[in-house]
Amino acid sequence: MDQRTLEEQLSDLSLGSIRYFGSVTSTNDVAARWAQAGAPDLSLVATNEQTAGRGRMQRSWYTPQDAALAFSLILKADKLDDELAHLPRYTALGALAVCETLNEALPPVLPAQIKWPNDVLAARRKLAGILVEAHWHGDDLIAIILGIGINIAPPSVPPPEKLDFPATCVESVLEKNVDRWSLMHSVLEKVIALRPHIQSPDFIRAWEHRLAFRGEWVQIYIEGQDPLEAQIGGLDMDGSLRVRDRMGEIHHLQAGEVQLRLVDSSLK
Numbered sequence: 685m686d687q688r689t690l691e692e693q694l695s696d697l698s699l700g701s702i703r704y705f706g707s708v709t710s711t712n713d714v715a716a717r718w719a720q721a722g723a724p725d726l727s728l729v730a731t732n733e734q735t736a737g738r739g740r741m742q743r744s745w746y747t748p749q750d751a752a753l754a755f756s757l758i759l760k761a762d763k764l765d766d767e768l769a770h771l772p773r774y775t776a777l778g779a780l781a782v783c784e785t786l787n788e789a790l791p792p793v794l795p796a797q798i799k800w801p802n803d804v805l806a807a808r809r810k811l812a813g814i815l816v817e818a819h820w821h822g823d824d825l826i827a828i829i830l831g832i833g834i835n836i837a838p839p840s841v842p843p844p845e846k847l848d849f850p851a852t853c854v855e856s857v858l859e860k861n862v863d864r865w866s867l868m869h870s871v872l873e874k875v876i877a878l879r880p881h882i883q884s885p886d887f888i889r890a891w892e893h894r895l896a897f898r899g900e901w902v903q904i905y906i907e908g909q910d911p912l913e914a915q916i917g918g919l920d921m922d923g924s925l926r927v928r929d930r931m932g933e934i935h936h937l938q939a940g941e942v943q944l945r946l947v948d949s950s951l952k
């Protein structure tokens with residue numbers, strides 16, 4: 685891939701500007717600097733490799749060359765209050781766009797799902813992650829950076845010692861080779877189409893419809909608290925995850941620093 689070819693391939697989408705790199709530290713970091721320097725809305729940073737890719741909760745994100753998709757969209761915030769109130773929905777925006785793209789290719793018995801709040805799974809294994817970061821200038825929200833990483837070919841799956849959840853890649857699930865740049869085109873197209881709806885109840889319903897592990901028991905880890913064993917219910921209208929503990933008490937979890945693990949998972 686190169687800058688000109690990518691621009692041509694994405695020319696039918698209403699993106700801002702595009703910057704392609706053979707290798708970068710993290711597309712989210714490059715996008716953040718570009719946003720501060722005045723990048724237009726829906727500008728895209730894409731790369732073939734990340735040397736310091738980042739995940740949620742200070743984790744690293746593995747992006748070896750030629751095997752994965754790693755890109756970040758700059759979403760300019762013009763309506764400060766609305767954007768702030770709905771920040772967690774941007775994570776769902778990325779996750780839903782990836783899910784919908786994959787579900788056009790996956791057999792219906794193997795749908796892609798969202799492990800709340802930000803992982804995309806297929807066959808109960810993680811194949812994509814979303815990292816949303818807000819950038820400020822004083823009290824002004826400059827931009828929201830929507831970072832998306834997708835494992836495409838087998839070398840993109842991190843080695844077992846780096847895994848905190850079972851992982852896979854698109855080509856292994858589909859059992860065929862995939863053109864990663866046309867997959868990215870489809871994800872971007874869906875982000876653009878879904879974005880105007882992120883404040884609507886229908887958006888939450890679409891997110892809930894894709895929720896992984898509904899009705900299953902999970903361990904919930906919240907920084908600084910004892911782990912909680914609970915059954916996944918659904919989503920509240922603000923995007924919080926509704927769970928029920930062993931005593932029958934209902935909890936409403938905010939995205940933030942929450943991790944879910946399956947109880948009695950047979951996956952390694």
Ligand code: BTN
Nearest residue numbers: 710712737738739740813831833
């Ligand atoms: C996670 O699962 O914890 C989120 C992973 C997000 C990875 C993407 S790859 C593109 C963008 N740049 C980064 O450094 N991270 C995100």
